[in-house]
Each structure stands twice: as structure tokens, then as C-alpha cells.
Amino acid sequence: MASRKTSHPNRDSEDKYSxxxxxxxxxxxxxxxxxxxxxxxxxxxxxxxxxxxxDGSPDGTLEVAKQLQxxxxxxxxxxxxxxxKLGLGTAYIHGMKHATGNFIIIMDAxxxxxxxxxxxxxxxxxxGNYDLVSGTRYQGNGGVYGWDLRRxxxxxxxxxxxxxxxxxxxSDLTGSFRLYKKSVLESLxxxxxxxxxVFQMEMIVRARQLNYTVGEVPISFVDRVYGESxxxxxxxxxxxxxxxxxxxxx
Amino acid sequence: xTKLVEWLLGVSLVGAAWALVSFDLLDLxxxxxxxxxxxxxxxxxxxxxxxxxxxxxxxxxATFNDCDEAAKELMEQIKEAKEDLRKRGLKM
Numbered sequence: 001m002a003s004r005k006t007s008h009p010n011r012d013s014e015d016k017y018s019x020x021x022x023x024x025x026x027x028x029x030x031x032x033x034x035x036x037x038x039x040x041x042x043x044x045x046x047x048x049x050x051x052x053x054x055d056g057s058p059d060g061t062l063e064v065a066k067q068l069q070x071x072x073x074x075x076x077x078x079x080x081x082x083x084x085k086l087g088l089g090t091a092y093i094h095g096m097k098h099a100t101g102n103f104i105i106i107m108d109a110x111x112x113x114x115x116x117x118x119x120x121x122x123x124x125x126x127x128g129n130y131d132l133v134s135g136t137r138y139q140g141n142g143g144v145y146g147w148d149l150r151r152x153x154x155x156x157x158x159x160x161x162x163x164x165x166x167x168x169x170x171s172d173l174t175g176s177f178r179l180y181k182k183s184v185l186e187s188l189x190x191x192x193x194x195x196x197x198v199f200q201m202e203m204i205v206r207a208r209q210l211n212y213t214v215g216e217v218p219i220s221f222v223d224r225v226y227g228e229s230x231x232x233x234x235x236x237x238x239x240x241x242x243x244x245x246x247x248x249x250x
Numbered sequence: 251x252t253k254l255v256e257w258l259l260g261v262s263l264v265g266a267a268w269a270l271v272s273f274d275l276l277d278l279x280x281x282x283x284x285x286x287x288x289x290x291x292x293x294x295x296x297x298x299x300x301x302x303x304x305x306x307x308x309x310x311x312a313t314f315n316d317c318d319e320a321a322k323e324l325m326e327q328i329k330e331a332k333e334d335l336r337k338r339g340l341k342m
Contacts, residue, residue: 031340035331064342071338111324143315156310160303166253220317222324248254 016047017122018101018182021109022091023052027059029110034068034077036115044119051078051095055085088199092189096182104185106178110224113177117219121179124215131184131212134170134204135177135219142172142218158239165247166205170214173201177219184212197235198242205250268292 019037023030034050041048052065062081069077080095096104105121107113113135121133136142138159144152162173174197180188187210192202207214251259269275271288332342 028342031335031342032328032331035335036327064340067340071335071340111328114320114324138310138314141315143317143320145317145321147314149311152311152314153307156307156314160307160310164303220315220320222317222321224324246253248252250252 013046015103016049016101017041017103017105017118017179018096018099019048019050019105019107019118020092020095020099021050021052021107022088022095023054023057023061023065023109024085025057025059025061026109027057027061027064030061030064031068033109033111033115034072036111037118038072038076040115040118044122046119046122047101049076049078049099049101051080051099053091053095054079054081055091056081056083087195089189089192089195092185096186096189099182102182104180104182106176106180106185108176112221112223114220114222117177117217118179120217124217125179128213128215130215131181132204132207133179133215133217134172135175136170136172136216137175137219137221138171139216140218142220144221144223146223154236158236158243162201162243165243166201166250168201168205169208170204171216173204175219175221176200177221178203188212194242194245195238196242197239198246201242202246202250205246209250 021030021033026033030052037048037050054062054065062079065077065079069079078098080098082091082094092104092106103122103125105118107115117135121135124130125133137144138156144155147155159171159173162168166173184207188203188206191206192199194202204214268288268291270278271280271284274280274285335342
């Protein structure tokens with residue numbers, strides 16, 4: 001990348017990026033992800049806000065979020081909590097209601113998605129005026145850390161099956177590290193009915209249906225909580241059900 | 251058209267062409283070689299696709315990037331972040 005300029009030409013742009021962070025029991029990770037976001041957005045000069053959507057975490061995530069608000073300012077850290085654990089789709093809708101950005105970034109709050117890729121997402125989006133930019137673990141120098149052979153096999157196998165059945169035009173369907181134009185995310189979320197991994201797949205498939213353009217950026221996915229990884233039989237079954245549903249209805 | 255319908259359409263068309271040639275449904279009196287080649291085609295194609303799938307997934311698993319530097323970098327940044335946040339008054 002070119003040398004960093006001391007002035008911030010990006011700040012004059014009218015673009016603003018709202019980052020949606022749905023959290024559940026992320027008391028330890030939330031400060032770290034916010035620190036990283038502030039660091040990389042600060043360096044890039046883009047306007048941003050971080051919207052924390054906490055689903056009534058019993059571990060005190062919301063209290064930590066309030067502390068972060070005091071440290072970084074209420075214009076940068078917005079809190080949109082909910083009383084109980086509800087779905088991801090509704091979290092996005094809830095978070096977007098008061099978002100003042102014209103772009104929305106969705107990502108995981110557990111540090112598996114690294115904010116250093118966000119400037120790359122933004123560059124990519126501007127390059128092709130893409131309606132959405134998706135982080136991919138499967139192409140270029142994208143990749144994973146902390147996955148054993150079994151998990152890699154299941155991941156690649158499931159992705160291959162999805163590619164054959166759905167031909168979605170994007171390499172990483174279940175990824176949840178993405179940048180959307182706000183209007184695009186709004187129109188997609190109201191059309192999507194699935195849950196979990198399949199929800200993210202459905203978003204991309206419906207985006208293609210509506211002729212939205214999709215750009216891709218390779219990302220590294222660092223899995224630190226592999227010990228508690230939830231890729232068991234139940235997950236696989238619900239993925240298969242979701243895939244068949246998408247195959248039959250889109 | 252949903253993907254399911256696309257597939258059913260595709261399979262029907264190919265199936266019809268295969269049945270036509272293999273069983274000479276229109277009495278076209280095609281050469282015997284055509285029928286001999288066409289008859290086992292569905293099985294050949296299925297097996298070929300199976301092999302292609304295994305090879306592709308196998309290749310992709312083998313070349314799945316492991317991001318060791320990314321993990322290291324993250325560990326260091328976590329240390330830096332914790333220190334900085336402590337200075338700014340965050341109580342963990």
C-alpha cells in the first residue's frame with residue numbers, strides 16, 4: 001500500500017461505514033475487537049461507527065460495551081442491546097435501524113475476523129462499485145488457523161456441494177465477514193428466512209438472484225475457540241436441510 | 251426457475267436423448283456402435299463425476315492455507331490492545 005499520508009483524504013469522502021457486532025458472551029473479546037477496529041479505521045481515515053447488538057449476555061458484555069463507549073465516545077460506539085438471544089437476521093435489522101452509515105460491515109466479534117481486512121474490503125468495493133464484498137477463506141491467500149483435517153474436509157466438502165447445487169458465483173458461501181451497501185443489506189435481510197450458516201448462504205444466493213454484484217477479498221480466519229467448536233452432527237444435518245431448501249426454492 | 255427445476259429439466263433432456271439412442275425409440279436404425287456407447291453413459295458420467303468430486307475436494311483440502319502468521323500477529327495485537335485499554339481505564 002502507498003505510504004500513509006499525514007492528512008486524511010479519506011475523511012472528506014461522504015462514505016460512512018457502520019460495523020454491526022452481534023454479541024453473546026463476548027466480554028473478553030469485545031474490547032479487543034473494538035480496539036482493532038478503532039486502530040484500522042483510524043489509520044485509514046474513513047468515517048465509521050461500531051454498533052454493538054448484545055442479546056442479554058449473562059457474562060456482562062453490555063457493561064464492558066458501556067465502558068468502551070466512555071473511552072471511545074458515543075458517536076463511535078453505539079449500543080443496541082436486546083433482552084434475549086434472538087436470530088442473526090433480526091440482529092442485523094435491529095442494528096441497521098439507527099445506523100448512520102451508507103455501508104454496513106458484518107463480522108464476528110470473537111476475533112476470527114480481523115479488522116485489518118476492512119480497508120481491503122473498502123478498496124475492493126470502490127474498485128467495482130460492488131453491491132457487496134465477501135471475505136473468502138478459499139481463494140487467493142485466504143485461509144484458516146486452528147482447523148484440523150476433519151474440519152477442513154467438512155468445510156471444503158460442504159462448499160463443493162453448495163457450488164454444484166447452487167452455482168452462486170462466490171467462493172465462500174458460509175462466511176460472515178462482509179461489506180454491504182446499506183440499501184442492499186436491507187433488501188436482502190427482509191427476503192431471507194434461514195438460520196445460522198444457511199442464512200449467510202441465502203444472502204449471497206438472493207443477492208445473485210436480484211442481480212447485485214459481488215466482489216471477493218481473501219481473508220484469514222483465526223479460530224481461537226476451536227476447543228468449543230460447534231461443527232457436530234446437528235450442525236451438519238441442519239446445513240444439509242438448509243442447502244436442500246435453498247436448492248428447491250431459489 | 252429454481253435450481254431444482256433447472257436440474258430436473260437438464261436430467262430429463264439428457265435422459266430422453268439417452269433413451270432415444272440406447273433403445274432406438276424412434277426407429278432411427280442407428281448403427282449398433284452408437285447404442286453400445288450410449289447405453290452405459292449414465293453410469294460412466296456418474297462415476298466420472300464422483301472421481302472429479304473426490305479429486306477436487308481432496309486437492310482443495312490439501313491446499314487449504316494455514317494462516318500461522320495471522321495467528322501470531324493476532325496474539326501480539328491482543329497483548330498490545332489489553333495494555334492500551336488498561337491505560338485508558340478499562341476494567342476487565
